[in-house]
Amino acid sequence: MKKAIILCYSFEGYTLQMATFIKENLNIDLHEIKPLDELKSKGFYKYIWGGRQVVFKKKPELKPFDIDFDAYDLIFLGSPIWAGTFAPAIRTILEDGIFKDKEVAYFYTHEGGAGKALVRGEKAINMFNSYIGSLSLLNHVKNLESNKNLIISWAHEMIESK
Numbered sequence: 001m002k003k004a005i006i007l008c009y010s011f012e013g014y015t016l017q018m019a020t021f022i023k024e025n026l027n028i029d030l031h032e033i034k035p036l037d038e039l040k041s042k043g044f045y046k047y048i049w050g051g052r053q054v055v056f057k058k059k060p061e062l063k064p065f066d067i068d069f070d071a072y073d074l075i076f077l078g079s080p081i082w083a084g085t086f087a088p089a090i091r092t093i094l095e096d097g098i099f100k101d102k103e104v105a106y107f108y109t110h111e112g113g114a115g116k117a118l119v120r121g122e123k124a125i126n127m128f129n130s131y132i133g134s135l136s137l138l139n140h141v142k143n144l145e146s147n148k149n150l151i152i153s154w155a156h157e158m159i160e161s162k
């Protein structure tokens with residue numbers, strides 16, 4: 001079995017909740033990535049603040065973390081979709097080569113407007129690592145149980161694949 005860890009960024013908790021389902025089911029570590037400067041408000045302004053970062057391809061500085069990536073073969077990487085792509089903190093992770101030569105399984109949550117998120121994610125992952133698969137999850141309370149089942153079976157598929 002591959003050795004895996006979950007990294008995720010979550011602004012409002014949904015992507016983290018999905019990541020937690022993997023953590024509990026596969027019994028692997030989960031690390032939540034946090035930018036140093038995070039918007040405190042969850043009001044409408046978040047779309048302007050977040051959208052602007054995406055448009056300008058910002059790579060926010062992250063709170064330091066200590067992970068020995070040599071110990072892992074596979075990274076489960078989770079992000080909410082912002083303005084049709086992964087969140088800025090994930091850009092920092094992927095484009096700065098925070099880890100390299102790993103298999104990356106990418107899951108993302110959105111509200112039905114994922115647009116080109118998958119191709120953008122795949123391209124960014126392949127800069128330093130190898131994209132091995134993805135899972136798109138619609139953020140809707142009604143889908144919680146079905147998303148839980150989806151992400152658990154997908155995570156098994158990813159970790160057991162050759």
Ligand SMILES: Cc1cc2nc3c(=O)[nH]c(=O)nc-3n(C[C@H](O)[C@H](O)[C@H](O)COP(=O)(O)O)c2cc1C
Nearest residue numbers: 010011012013014015050080083084109111113139
């Ligand atoms: C700044 C910002 C931009 C967003 N842009 C999109 C988008 O382009 N398409 C979409 O479907 N959802 C968009 N959303 C909604 C989130 O992708 C969705 O609610 C996600 O599940 C939130 O995950 P989180 O709770 O882990 O932060 C956006 C949310 C924010 C805060």
